[in-house]
Amino acid sequence: MILEIISQVEKIEKHINTDEKNEDENEDVKKEIRLEFQEEPELETPVHIMVVDKTEKEKDQIPFTQDEKSESEMQPAPLDIVFVEKEIPKCIKPKSTRLTKTSEALRSPYKQRVVKLHEKKHTIEARIADWIFSANGDIWEPLFKTVSGRTTRRIALETFYPDEYFHAGVITSWSVVLNSEELYRSNDSRERLFGLCNIMGDYNLSKKREEFMLENFRLNMQSILCDSPFGSIKAVEMLFLPSLQDKHFYLLIFYFKTPAFEIADNMKYKGKLKAKHATRVRMMTKILLSYLEKESPKMYANIKDLEPTTLDLPWGNTNNFADCGVFAMRHMETYHGKNRRWDCGLSTESKTQSDELADLRLKYLTKILLVDINMLRDQVISKVEEFEKLDKAEMDEMRVNAHKRIRERTKEALG
Secondary structure, three states, rough: OHHHHHHHHHHHHHHHHHHHHHHHHHHHHHHHHHHHOOOOOOOOOOOOEEOOOOOOOOOOOOOOOOHHOOOOOHHOOOOOOOEEEEOOOOOOOOOOOOOOOOOOOHHHHHHHHOOOOOOOOOHHHHHHHHHHHOOOOOOOOOEEOOOOOEEHHHHHHHHHHOOOEEHHHHHHHHHHOOOOHHHHOOOOOOOEOOOOOOOOOOOOHHHHHHHHHHHHHHHHHHHHHOOOOOOOOOOEEEEEEEEOOEEEEEEEEEEOOOEEEEEEEOOOOOOOOOOOHHHHHHHHHHHHHHHHHHHHHHHHHHHHOOOEOOOOOOOOOOOOOOOOOHHHHHHHOOOOOOOOOOOOOOOOOOOOHHHHHHHHHHHHHHHEEEEEOOOOHHHHHHHHHHHOOOOHHHHHHHHHHHHHHHHHHHHHHHH
């Protein structure tokens, strides 16, 4: 009898401990994602370091950016977070630099990879957008997830709403999608690798924290190489590094075989880059060189003395700030390097261009959610179908208040 009582007590204690552990883990995930929504601090902000174990918590990586977040009331003081992963999933890709070849029938131009503008909108795009922009459901719900565990949550995808600033997790998801599509590149295309947004996990560029940024860079490079057809950085010809700074996205592009260093930025600056952007570019270059010095001394030697040149973009602009993330996605998707004719399909700055960017928001949202590598693709389709069963009056009301509620949910995510 006594032994039975002891056994029952142990079971109850174990159940309570498990529940408490699960609650703690859920709160940790929400806390970490809230930190992603913070404004990037000024350079003098003290550094705080967070260790994130991605084997236990799946989340987007980098901060959110949107126009209300600069208000001081959101946080008493901005934190400077450096994401250092204790462990990442084992890479199932071979370490050799040889690439697995796919059937010629699956390689471009036979397989469409680039999202096309100026085409009639597909019904599925409107259906997906209607569901996401309803701002209905758990903001922390994962809707994009890869085999390697890369995850994007609903709150990030709601920022595809027109005129909203992108969550940086959107750009990271896009990098993962584009890396997977490199398997289908044509034989004469350059081998392109797309990094995570703010791959160094950097917010503060203090020199004493360079070792942490280098470790983040190394771990994140290992992760994206696992998500790509490349087994090693040595197999890569072009490296795209998306950067988010002061609510603005731009790209750093490095060529390794025919050395060059370019910056793709939709904003037309007069003269040189702004001082803060120049500081970020120098630090990212320094961290990349430190990484290459160990991984590939030859690649290091090829680019160590390069100075960046800014690409002249006919479709660049001076007044559109909220769509910088859409521009960055389009540049990543369509740019195959110097000495190649490049037309991303966008018009010059105008009402027509604004309409094109709004169209791309819907197309890119749909592609991310329905791409083959999204393990949650079938669930997404089921959720759209369930949403469409709602009363028409209820759905119409959601559409009317969509933008307001998306911003309210963003504030909720900020805590």
